[in-house]
Amino acid sequence: MNFKNLREYLSWLYYQYLLITGIYVLEPWEKSIFNSILFSAIAMVIYTSYVFVPIHVRLALEFFSKIFGGQPESTMALMN
Amino acid sequence: ATSGCRTGVASRQPRQESFEQAPMYVAVMTYLGFGIVTLFGYLRDFLRAVGLEKCHLAQEREEQKDFVPLYQDFENFYTRNLYMRVRDNWNRPICSLPGPVFDLMERVSDDYNWTFRLTGGTIHNAINMGSYNYLGFAENNADFLKTVADKTRQYGVGVGSTRQEIGNLGIHEELEQLVANFLRVESSMTFGMGFATNSMNIPALVGKGCLILSDELNHTSLILGARLSGALIRVFKHNNMHSLEKMLREAISSGQPRTHRPWKKILIMVEGIYSMEGSLVRLPEIVALKKKYKAYLYLDEAHSIGAVGPTGRGVTELFNVNPSDVDVMMGTFTKSFGAAGGYIAGKKELVDYLRSHSHSAVYATAMSPPVTEQIIRAMKCIMGKDGSTEGIRRIHKLAENTRYFRARLKEMGFIIYGNDDSPVVPILLYMPGKVVAFAREMLERKIGVVVVGFPATPITEARARFCLSAAHTKAMLNQVLHHMNEVGDHLCLKFSRLKYSSCPNLHDEKDFELGS
Numbered sequence: 001m002n003f004k005n006l007r008e009y010l011s012w013l014y015y016q017y018l019l020i021t022g023i024y025v026l027e028p029w030e031k032s033i034f035n036s037i038l039f040s041a042i043a044m045v046i047y048t049s050y051v052f053v054p055i056h057v058r059l060a061l062e063f064f065s066k067i068f069g070g071q072p073e074s075t076m077a078l079m080n
Numbered sequence: 081a082t083s084g085c086r087t088g089v090a091s092r093q094p095r096q097e098s099f100e101q102a103p104m105y106v107a108v109m110t111y112l113g114f115g116i117v118t119l120f121g122y123l124r125d126f127l128r129a130v131g132l133e134k135c136h137l138a139q140e141r142e143e144q145k146d147f148v149p150l151y152q153d154f155e156n157f158y159t160r161n162l163y164m165r166v167r168d169n170w171n172r173p174i175c176s177l178p179g180p181v182f183d184l185m186e187r188v189s190d191d192y193n194w195t196f197r198l199t200g201g202t203i204h205n206a207i208n209m210g211s212y213n214y215l216g217f218a219e220n221n222a223d224f225l226k227t228v229a230d231k232t233r234q235y236g237v238g239v240g241s242t243r244q245e246i247g248n249l250g251i252h253e254e255l256e257q258l259v260a261n262f263l264r265v266e267s268s269m270t271f272g273m274g275f276a277t278n279s280m281n282i283p284a285l286v287g288k289g290c291l292i293l294s295d296e297l298n299h300t301s302l303i304l305g306a307r308l309s310g311a312l313i314r315v316f317k318h319n320n321m322h323s324l325e326k327m328l329r330e331a332i333s334s335g336q337p338r339t340h341r342p343w344k345k346i347l348i349m350v351e352g353i354y355s356m357e358g359s360l361v362r363l364p365e366i367v368a369l370k371k372k373y374k375a376y377l378y379l380d381e382a383h384s385i386g387a388v389g390p391t392g393r394g395v396t397e398l399f400n401v402n403p404s405d406v407d408v409m410m411g412t413f414t415k416s417f418g419a420a421g422g423y424i425a426g427k428k429e430l431v432d433y434l435r436s437h438s439h440s441a442v443y444a445t446a447m448s449p450p451v452t453e454q455i456i457r458a459m460k461c462i463m464g465k466d467g468s469t470e471g472i473r474r475i476h477k478l479a480e481n482t483r484y485f486r487a488r489l490k491e492m493g494f495i496i497y498g499n500d501d502s503p504v505v506p507i508l509l510y511m512p513g514k515v516v517a518f519a520r521e522m523l524e525r526k527i528g529v530v531v532v533g534f535p536a537t538p539i540t541e542a543r544a545r546f547c548l549s550a551a552h553t554k555a556m557l558n559q560v561l562h563h564m565n566e567v568g569d570h571l572c573l574k575f576s577r578l579k580y581s582s583c584p585n586l587h588d589e590k591d592f593e594l595g596s
Contacts, residue, residue, distance in 0.1 A: 012570075016572060018513065019511065019513035019514050019517055019571065019572075020109050020112070020113065020511060020513065021112060021113060021116055021513070022112070022113030022114065022116050022117045022511070022512050022513045023116065023513070024513035024516065024517060025117060025162075025165045025166050025512065025513060025516055026117065026120055026165070027165075027192055030120050030123075034116070034120075
């Protein structure tokens with residue numbers, strides 16, 4: 001399929017989304033309700049991940065580095 | 081000459097039947113689509129119950145609200161909330177002969193398919209891929225229909241009585257003789273309606289104390305006839321000989337359910353071509369089983385008579401089975417002969433018994449004379465008795481069209497069910513949104529297709545069913561295939577994961593790599 005521009009490609013992707021979720025058969029106001037619910041759910045997921053994911057990643061890195069970082073110290077102690 | 085050799089090969093070894101499974105994500109998306117639309121269905125029902133929305137369908141009256149609810153079962157829910165939204169794809173009015181091309185009346189809906197309004201315009205020359213017109217006998221050529229016109233002038237149109245009373249015309253006897261010759265059996269009887277042939281004659285053949293072993297995917301007319309008869313019905317898996325043999329052994333060894341007396345009769349009911357799957361019956365194996373366990377066989381050739389076999393005589397010819405091995409051969413004249421009605425053929429004693437004991441023979445009005453003459457002329461054409469090779473030419477054209485169409489669709493990547501010899505081609509679409517979009521897109525491109533969804537097929541296997549015809553020219557098929565390719569890419573319908581080598585000369589055997 002040849003898409004002349006990005007706009008046409010995006011509109012085809014939106015059409016696929018309508019077909020796959022079955023929204024294609026619904027009336028326009030029902031489509032808007034579903035789209036707004038889905039959009040707000042996705043927005044909440046993005047916001048939550050923006051707020052919490054860096055903190056969790058930092059804590060996880062600290063936890064794992066303590067396990068592996070602790071090893072060389074104890075081996076050195078054993079050798080000495 | 082090449083097609084003659086091909087059909088010889090086909091009778092020795094029936095082709096592969098494929099029922100490819102779609103990838104898992106397709107099933108997930110289908111359920112997701114149905115789930116979301118069902119949720120919205122509940123929402124709309126709630127709005128209707130509260131009163132915010134007008135209910136266009138039947139509703140109970142105020143006084144009956146305390147009674148047992150009439151419209152709350154799943155079927156009504158489905159009709160109200162799923163079918164009504166998209167019903168512009170069904171029941172489209174046609175205003176011309178349903179030949180290889182036809183005219184459709186344009187209609188629009190202002191209130192999301194609750195009501196329709198004809199605009200007055202017509203869609204001319206849409207290609208017809210939905211009518212059962214296998215040999216192209218749905219035609220209005222004045223030369224071909226000359227005998228039909230003559231008989232109408234001679235006998236009129238209505239018969240005005242049943243066969244038993246005073247409606248037995250000479251033309252009916254001629255037709256029955258011709259059908260018996262065509263099928264190479266002793267005798268036959270014809271009825272005015274194909275559905276009624278099944279549903280009204282099975283009760284005359286079996287009754288209480290008999291056992292019916294019916295295939296999973298049998299047509300409603302067979303199921304209705306079986307239920308009306310009062311015999312016990314057991315269903316075996318589609319085309320599965322192990323399941324059938326196991327049931328036969330169990331039935332014969334343990335007898336009737338409570339008394340353990342032997343069964344009066346065991347009747348195996350199968351169809352020649354199953355129209356929703358496009359699969360062919362495994363006739364030689366069933367005949368072997370029937371002879372071993374002394375059961376009777378009822379073969380419904382509604383779609384296969386005239387459409388398969390080297391000279392169009394159905395599955396018995398295709399598999400090289402002796403027609404006298406099949407106890408009751410039934411078929412309809414609607415599909416390959418361009419008329420209406422059905423027949424039952426077999427031994428003379430069977431048909432004579434049915435003449436006096438079948439409901440359809442005793443109470444139903446006899447077949448109309450122009451319809452009878454249409455069948456006679458179509459059958460003579462197929463047998464070659466009218467002195468031309470038109471019949472054989474059509475049969476070969478149908479076989480050629482079938483092979484070409486199926487091979488090209490598989491090459492493109494669609495999932496097609498069924499045997500390579502069957503002129504019924506179901507293309508799997510799965511998701512409800514895509515089914516509807518497919519039908520609408522094809523109509524915009526002036527191709528009329530039939531799509532089938534939930535009640536007629538399993539819920540995850542919605543499909544579009546193409547019926548090929550000998551009247552379709554190669555150019556028409558190429559046009560349809562071109563549009564199918566475009567629509568398949570646009571809607572992402574090419575789910576097949578098997579690889580087929582594309583061969584420029586489609587008369588050679590293809591390389592099948594059936595992996596998954």
